[in-house]
Structures are given as C-alpha cells and as structure tokens.
Amino acid sequence: MIRDLSGIPLHSAVEAALRSASVKRMREPVDTFTLLTELMRADNSGEWSRIWLHTGGIDTIEKKLIADPVTSGGWYWENIALTDRCALALDISWRLAHRYDMLPIPLAMVVLGLVADSSTAAARALHAGLTRTELLSLVQSDVLGTTLSYLERTLGEVLREAQSTTQPPRPRNPAGEEQRGGHTGFWLKSPLDQAPPLSSRRLKVIGAGLIVLLIALIAVDRSERGRPPPAPSPTRVTVAPPTFTLEPAPTFRYTIQMSTRPR
Known part of the structure; x- marks a missing residue:
C-alpha cells in the first residue's frame, strides 16, 4: 500500500x-x-x-x-x-x-x-x-x-x-x-486525533458549559413567552385653550338736526 x-x-x-x-x-x-x-x-x-x-x-x-x-x-x-x-x-x-x-x-x-x-x-x-x-x-x-x-x-x-x-x-x-x-x-493522523486526556477533559467541560448555556437560554425564552403582555401606557391628550381675538367695537355717528319754527 x-x-x-x-x-x-x-x-x-x-x-x-x-x-x-x-x-x-x-x-x-x-x-x-x-x-x-x-x-x-x-x-x-x-x-x-x-x-x-x-x-x-x-x-x-x-x-x-x-x-x-x-x-x-x-x-x-x-x-x-x-x-x-x-x-x-x-x-x-x-x-x-x-x-x-x-x-x-x-x-x-x-x-x-x-x-x-x-x-x-x-x-x-x-x-x-x-x-x-x-x-x-x-x-x-x-x-x-x-x-x-x-x-x-x-x-x-x-x-x-x-x-x-x-x-x-x-x-x-x-x-x-x-x-x-x-x-x-x-x-x-493529526495530533488532534490523539489528543492527551487533559485536552479531552477540557473539551468535555466546554461542551457541558455550552449545553448549560443553551438550556438557560431556552428557559428564558419560554418564560418570556408565558408572560402576559404589558398593559398599554395611558395616553396624555393636551387640548390647547381657545384663542379669542377682540375686535374694536364699531363706532356710530348720529346727526341731529333741529329746526325752529315761528309760532
């Protein structure tokens, strides 16, 4: 071979x-x-x-x-x-x-x-x-x-x-x-194929940590899904006060004529 x-x-x-x-x-x-x-x-x-x-x-x-x-x-x-x-x-x-x-x-x-x-x-x-x-x-x-x-x-x-x-x-x-x-x-054969026991243990620890992290993320996601939706926040409506415009009053002029007749 x-x-x-x-x-x-x-x-x-x-x-x-x-x-x-x-x-x-x-x-x-x-x-x-x-x-x-x-x-x-x-x-x-x-x-x-x-x-x-x-x-x-x-x-x-x-x-x-x-x-x-x-x-x-x-x-x-x-x-x-x-x-x-x-x-x-x-x-x-x-x-x-x-x-x-x-x-x-x-x-x-x-x-x-x-x-x-x-x-x-x-x-x-x-x-x-x-x-x-x-x-x-x-x-x-x-x-x-x-x-x-x-x-x-x-x-x-x-x-x-x-x-x-x-x-x-x-x-x-x-x-x-x-x-x-x-x-x-x-x-x-790669040295990785025959890694020493210490490396294998490290890989197992890392793998276990990743599994725990994944489980925690799944639990958080489920708890978020079961929580009721938050109440809507009150809406504040602001009404502007009416605006009045005062116009000057109209002016009227009267003419009085007086006549004198002899009696």
Whole structure:
C-alpha cells in the first residue's frame, strides 16, 4: 500500500531539502541521513558551527556510511519515496510543531524529528560527538533559535505516539483516493486525533458549559413567552385653550338736526 504524506504543512526550506535529497538518492527512497545533510545545506538562518565542531562539517558527515534500518517502505511525499524512519521523523516533527504551535513545520523541528529515534541514520551521524541532551540543546539554541519547554519529555511522548500508529492513516476524502500519481493518498493522523486526556477533559467541560448555556437560554425564552403582555401606557391628550381675538367695537355717528319754527 502506498501512503502519501504530501498534506504535512512543511516550511519551504524543508520542501526544497526533500526534493534535493530525492535527486541525490536517485531511485532509492530518501532516508534520514540524506535529508539531514540537505537540511543543513538549505538552512540559511540557523547556526550549525557548534554542532559541526563535534561532528565535522557537511562533507565530513556525508562520508560516513550510515543508513536507516531496512524497512518495508511505501511512504511518499509528493511522489518522492521515503524510508519508514524518514516518514516517522516527519510524523514526529508534525506532532511537535502542533504541540508548540509552530506551523508550518520549521526546518529545525524536522531535525528534532530526525534525531528523536536513536536508531535513525541521522541520529547516529550526529550522536557521534554529542550526547542526546547536548545535541537537543544545540539544535534548539543554534538552529531553531529558541528553547522549547520540557522538550525531552515531550519528544519521548510524541515518539511513542507516532510509533504506536501502525495502521494506515485516515484518507483525504471519503473514497480514500488521491488523483495525483494514480495511487491511494493518505494523511498522517493529526495530533488532534490523539489528543492527551487533559485536552479531552477540557473539551468535555466546554461542551457541558455550552449545553448549560443553551438550556438557560431556552428557559428564558419560554418564560418570556408565558408572560402576559404589558398593559398599554395611558395616553396624555393636551387640548390647547381657545384663542379669542377682540375686535374694536364699531363706532356710530348720529346727526341731529333741529329746526325752529315761528309760532
């Protein structure tokens, strides 16, 4: 069965390193060792000098004859074949990036995924001159540029989660078919699908709170419907007083004529 990991949200530098590693490996699946050296070449912001003091530079590392354990394969990223250990490293880096809220997955997070399992070729190449604790510390401070809280404990939890997921991941669509390349396409299981118990309890508490709020709103609505309508408020009518206009009284003139007759 062919399993496609193309849906993983990778940083552009990681995508470039995967394509470059595919060219180097030619027809062989990309392993953790080749991906590690190509990530070193693609990294324009990280500082690898302190790591190289212990392990040697890229050219020195590439001369080492180290390979991933022989596995069944069948993993792909954009039609690029991957070894099982390389696919597992991408799964681990995805889970780490989700836990620390660092998406798309940065280059240094993929490096942490490559060295999480001590059996990978990448881990053996870098552990040659460094202890695990020293290596994780240098990758954080020099390559990632920040310190992740409780990394070693979280890395162990994520590694166990990824290793226990042996069944095929959920399909991208209900039919489970991916048109590109003519093969079945799959996502890795999202970290949300395997949330820790604390997150599940939080979701249950939030859900219960929403149900209580909904019940309260329904009760208020029903009580409002059963309440009689309010009495109409009295209407005040204001009558303006009549206005009288007094006209001047008419004036009459009388003329009295008196005549005197002789008697």
